Amino acid sequence: MAILKLNDVSYSYQNQYQSVEAVKNVSLELEQGKVYAIIGKSGSGKSTLLSLMAGLTLPKSGEILYDGDSIKNLDMEEYRRDKASVIYQTFNLFPLMTVLENVIFPLELKGMKHLEAKAIAERHIASVGLDKNHYKRFPNMLSGGERQRVAIARALATGSRLLLADEPTGNLDMANGDLVVKLLIDLAHKDKLAVVIVTHDLSIADKADEVFQMNDGILSRM
Ligand code: ADP
Ligand code: ADP
Numbered sequence: 001m002a003i004l005k006l007n008d009v010s011y012s013y014q015n016q017y018q019s020v021e022a023v024k025n026v027s028l029e030l031e032q033g034k035v036y037a038i039i040g041k042s043g044s045g046k047s048t049l050l051s052l053m054a055g056l057t058l059p060k061s062g063e064i065l066y067d068g069d070s071i072k073n074l075d076m077e078e079y080r081r082d083k084a085s086v087i088y089q090t091f092n093l094f095p096l097m098t099v100l101e102n103v104i105f106p107l108e109l110k111g112m113k114h115l116e117a118k119a120i121a122e123r124h125i126a127s128v129g130l131d132k133n134h135y136k137r138f139p140n141m142l143s144g145g146e147r148q149r150v151a152i153a154r155a156l157a158t159g160s161r162l163l164l165a166d167e168p169t170g171n172l173d174m175a176n177g178d179l180v181v182k183l184l185i186d187l188a189h190k191d192k193l194a195v196v197i198v199t200h201d202l203s204i205a206d207k208a209d210e211v212f213q214m215n216d217g218i219l220s221r222m
Helices: 046-053 076-083 099-109 114-127 144-157 174-191
Strands: 004-014 019-030 034-039 061-066 084-088 162-166 194-198 210-215 218-221
Touching: 004 046, 019 046, 019 061, 019 218, 034 046, 034 174, 046 162, 046 194, 076 084, 084 144, 099 114, 099 144, 114 144, 144 162, 144 174, 162 174, 174 194
Parallel strands: 034 194, 034 210, 084 162, 162 194
Antiparallel strands: 004 019, 004 061, 210 218
């Protein structure tokens, strides 16, 4: 079964003067173990689509199903925290927390005991290829690629099986960008995650299992 299913989902931004239809009647199914790329011009609706999948924006019409249940019926706070994780171009790590603390924090937030959270965090930091020497570093002591790997470890530690990455390599040089993409692909295939990558970079899209293009709010398969 699809982990996430969008049925005829639309979203428009409204202001005093106009309405912008950012996502128009999008239907899509995401499966675990696959990497999906979404490409498209700036302003075509990619970020809006990703934020709908993340539960950060609610559809104006249509329906989004997670594991077969309409996300409207789920605890949205829990959905955003534990089910769908977003990876940002700017990493969004907590600057005053160390690497280990960054990954432990969301686990403690949901009530996990410190030692258990620490064990899970260490396991996920290792799974993104960072060793113990990184635990006590602060984000500003890491390279961009290392920061993005910490963000991925933090997302995975919550148990999310759906990883939504918005231009994850946008602030990385090519070598680090390639490593991060390779990591996302490995995680999808080995750990059976569904990974969505919004990207301008066609060489990244090339490596995905399925590629979609957004064009003026309309999604089509490439
Ligand atoms: P992309 O990620 O492909 O650049 P977006 O999803 O950010 O596209 O934007 C899609 C459309 O919605 C664009 O026309 C954009 O200007 C508009 N838009 C995005 N965010 C807002 C907002 N908060 N208020 C009004 N319009 C918005
Ligand atoms: P992206 O890097 O995804 O293309 P954008 O530059 O389109 O991002 O948007 C950055 C932020 O500005 C988003 O939070 C988006 O919602 C907001 N935004 C984009 N277009 C508009 C708009 N026309 N009016 C208001 N806010 C907008």
